[in-house]
Amino acid sequence: MSERDERRRRILGQVAAVPPGSVATYGQIAELAGVPRGARQVGRCLSELPPDTEIPWHRIIAAGGRLSLPPDSDAYREQCRRLAAEGVTVLAGRVSMRRFAWEPDLDELLWKPPGL
DNA sequence: CCATTGACCGGCT
DNA sequence: TAGCCGGCCAATG
Numbered sequence: 066m067s068e069r070d071e072r073r074r075r076i077l078g079q080v081a082a083v084p085p086g087s088v089a090t091y092g093q094i095a096e097l098a099g100v101p102r103g104a105r106q107v108g109r110c111l112s113e114l115p116p117d118t119e120i121p122w123h124r125i126i127a128a129g130g131r132l133s134l135p136p137d138s139d140a141y142r143e144q145c146r147r148l149a150a151e152g153v154t155v156l157a158g159r160v161s162m163r164r165f166a167w168e169p170d171l172d173e174l175l176w177k178p179p180g181l
Numbered sequence: 182c183c184a185t186t187g188a189c190c191g192g193c194t
Numbered sequence: 195t196a197g198c199c200g201g202c203c204a205a206t207g
Contacts, residue, residue, distance in 0.1 A: 091189055102202055104189040109204070112188055125188080133188040140188080
């Protein structure tokens with residue numbers, strides 16, 4: 066496996082670890098995945114996901130609780146739908162981090178996905 | 182090798 | 195709250 070693939074594995078592993086009803090930021094996922102300052106790489110990974118993926122990409126948002134997709138896109142609307150379905154309220158393209166930010170517990174932090 | 186391009190971030194005004 | 199701005203970093207041509 067190339068280093069690039071390993072990184073992607075860890076990133077997607079962390080994305081998958083975000084529980085329903087909460088959200089995480091790109092930067093947060095990057096840190097947890099052991100890719101400091103890798104927010105853009107997280108975005109890249111998500112943008113490459115196939116349409117039918119099981120990975121909960123909709124729970125990943127930009128810093129400050131902002132949705133990062135183009136507001137006029139289908140993907141954006143789908144993200145809003147899925148978040149709403151989990152009880153996460155999206156107003157004016159934002160989510161209240163105060164209420165919905167994911168706070169990994171010790172077990173999850175210790176989990177350190179394979180390869181880290 | 183250089184320039185451009187992103188599902189980005191964080192400090193500062 | 196809202197922008198602006200420099201920094202960031204892998205992929206692409």
